[in-house]
Amino acid sequence: MDRPRYLPISDYGIIGDLHTAALVSRMGSIDWMCVPRFDSPSIFGRLLDADKGGSMWVEVEDGLIPDSRRYLPGTNVLQTNLSSPHGRLRVTDFMVVRERQQNLEQDHVLIRLLEAPDADIKASLHLDARFEYGLHSPAVKISGAGNRCLEMEHGTLHIHCDGPGAWEQAGTTLVQRLDLQRGTRQAIVLRYDGDRTYAHDDDPVRLLADTQAYWEEWIGxxxxxxxxxxxxxxxxxxxxxxxxxxxxxxxxxxxxxxxxxxxxxxxxxxxxxxxxxxxxxxxxxxxxxxxxxxxxxxxxxxxxxxxxxxxxxxxxxxxxxxxxxxxxxxxxxxxxxxxxxxxxxxxxxxxxxxxxxxxxxxxxxxxxxxxxxxxxxxxxxxxxxxxxxxxxxxxxxxxxxxxxxxxxxxxxxxxxxxxxxxxxxxxxxxxxxxxxxxxxxxxxxxxxxxxxxxxxxxxxxxxxxxxxxxxxxxxxxxxxxxxxxxxxxxxxxxxxxxxxxxxxxxxxxxxxxxxxxxxxxxxxxxxxxxxxxxxxxxxxxxxxxxxxxxxxxxxxxxxxxxxxxxxxxxxxxxxxxxxxxxxxxxxxxxxxxxxxxxxxxxxxxxx
Incomplete structure (x- = not known):
């Protein structure tokens, strides 16, 4: 299914970390996000310009169509289900509440967990960050074991994005090819505004459990x-x-x-x-x-x-x-x-x-x-x-x-x-x-x-x-x-x-x-x-x-x-x-x- 230029406003959900927020569409794309604060310039702004704004989205060969979505009960953890001819793709999106972390000097963290609940799927994640409300594409550096570490920089803003596979660059878009085996999860971890060292010890599953617990405790x-x-x-x-x-x-x-x-x-x-x-x-x-x-x-x-x-x-x-x-x-x-x-x-x-x-x-x-x-x-x-x-x-x-x-x-x-x-x-x-x-x-x-x-x-x-x-x-x-x-x-x-x-x-x-x-x-x-x-x-x-x-x-x-x-x-x-x-x-x-x-x-x- 081709992406329309603009989705209805109702197609979006919200995740956040009490410093900023991201809007996630029914299609599994992050089309709005300003970092590090609500009032900062956007890095993903497709919501306001389908060509220049920037986005992070997922693709499967032969296309995806929206299936269902929900927040995990009592939380702001968003789960989006997409259907393809090869089976369903499930994307779980959340941001780690920074005040929950012991060290407030740590990065802000956004995590996307991708899984194939029905059958093995070959998927890809595409990241096209545009800084300063779409005016600038960042300087990009790919490094680390297997080229899994992506570093983007513009001015004082420094972003890491780590994935399970090698990053490939196609113009302004960075791509991860993902072989999703049935019943397993793979994580994309986007980090920013902390120190400039790589932090590979983040456990996405643990952070999900911690984030769920925070929201369940709060709503309780x-x-x-x-x-x-x-x-x-x-x-x-x-x-x-x-x-x-x-x-x-x-x-x-x-x-x-x-x-x-x-x-x-x-x-x-x-x-x-x-x-x-x-x-x-x-x-x-x-x-x-x-x-x-x-x-x-x-x-x-x-x-x-x-x-x-x-x-x-x-x-x-x-x-x-x-x-x-x-x-x-x-x-x-x-x-x-x-x-x-x-x-x-x-x-x-x-x-x-x-x-x-x-x-x-x-x-x-x-x-x-x-x-x-x-x-x-x-x-x-x-x-x-x-x-x-x-x-x-x-x-x-x-x-x-x-x-x-x-x-x-x-x-x-x-x-x-x-x-x-x-x-x-x-x-x-x-x-x-x-x-x-x-x-x-x-x-x-x-x-x-x-x-x-x-x-x-x-x-x-x-x-x-x-x-x-x-x-x-x-x-x-x-x-x-x-x-x-x-x-x-x-x-x-x-x-x-x-x-x-x-x-x-x-x-x-x-x-x-x-x-x-x-x-x-x-x-x-x-x-x-x-x-x-x-x-x-x-x-x-x-x-x-x-x-x-x-x-x-x-x-x-x-x-x-x-x-x-x-x-x-x-x-x-x-x-x-x-x-x-x-x-x-x-x-x-x-x-x-x-x-x-x-x-x-x-x-x-x-x-």
Missing amino acids: QCNYDGPYLDLVLRSALALKLLIYAPEGSIVAAPTTSLPEWIGGARNWDYRFTWLRDSSFLIYALQLLGYHQEAAGFMSWLGQVHRQHPREWQTMYGIDGQTHLPERELNHLEGYRASRPVRVGNGAANQLQLDIYGEAMDSAYLHFRYGEAEASGLRLSLINMLEHVAKSWELPDNGIWEVRGGVQQFLYSKLLCWVAMDRGLKLADALRLDNPHRDEWIWTREQIRHTILTRGWSDKLASFRQILDQDALDATALMIPMMNFLPAMDPRVRSTVQAIQRDLTDDNGFVYRYRRDDGLGTSEGTFLLCSFWLVNNLALQRQLGPARDLFEHLAAHGNDLGLFSEELDPKTGDLLGNFPQAFTHLGIVNAAAHIERAAENRGPLADH
Whole structure:
């Protein structure tokens, strides 16, 4: 079977080592991998250019066709089965979690185990690494006993790839010929970013067992036992893969420039940490029982705030870097000719006032769970609330990071209210000597009054997207979830009905909005917003419709339980960067809302 130029986004699975990740296709090819970190340039980038990007793939004479695949239970070890006229080929892919190793100076390690479960097979593994997003082929050296050691180098990046047989070079591609005997395994070991000595003592089978044990132990700590358990656990495992272990930060996705509409220009780099993910992440991690990960993220958040105590950015590099210049890689075709391909993200420099509410909500939640130290919160709280009190009336670019100019977005006002509300509660809990308390209460009530008057539209019978303008936005679904109004409030119920009527597709999946935001109007339905609708239905005790919508959404993930950011409303295809943290956070929270509704309990977080 010939390889198509581009596979559907749903054809990919993910493996990782908590420093970076790789996307493995249903065909057994690794088509995306950045090393040594999530935000490093790619060495395999076929995902964004079928000709120039680079890949690692397997072949068998007379061709291979996809058969089945799965994660080994409770792990992020991916097993892909491929069929050929000569029998099946099984590929087991995993990355060794570096924090599991005793010596952190060791290489990062990716291992591919190939086996023939039915009959002897002659296979070949092809490696075409292209450094710096496809711009450079590395300098190559083949050495060692039987020419089994492959060394690739470009600049400061140094990669080893060891196999059971001799490496052959064919242009830019390196090839291993493999005689796979029935029931035996052969390993390809790719190592990078350690010292430059060969390490032949790695035992791939032992490393597989160790990696399986790590993931089984980690998922065993999950204390969620509600509905849709398998999907929630897979979301937890996917989210863990997106955490950058050295810092505790989390990337929104491990990819860049997978389009929100095929052929369109909504192609962004998501390999950074957004502050607005923080409250959603804390909710999800605490729900699942992962207090250590929640603490790690809050520690990272605290470090960032100490470095920039008065004003925060929308997003940061995974190490807290503030300079994230956006540029276009014009030498790349883009996924299915969707250009431009971008690295960096210009939205980092936008004014997005909602981030203060999400950060303060995170701090409040973390404190309520008893994990936060009071001493570290006082100064941050005062600085942040003073900033919000001075800035909440400003127009901004909003949660959707529009590039068509600033507006008076209702969601930004709502989250400024959240910042003041949670900040006041934190100040009281900390017994803070607060000379600004009356001023902060007044500001909170001013914001509330603005939302309830200028944010409500009698014409739409709904809360608006922008103050004083009659247009809908799915972010209005957050009003009850932020405990601004009860879910059963007539205005909230009417807003939900308006969104269901005017902001959904034929499946009942939710668009973010329908206005031109400076990049046209073509995009898919937004999965996170659709899960917000599930939450609202559950909070309104519409348990049947909430379950139906959740299950219909769940059916649009791929066979591994992974989701991107959006769906094509006509084809149901996954769109946008993949896998997407926001969506998997939405799955966890929606499942928990359904569980609470079924048990006749109140909102997920009683603020």
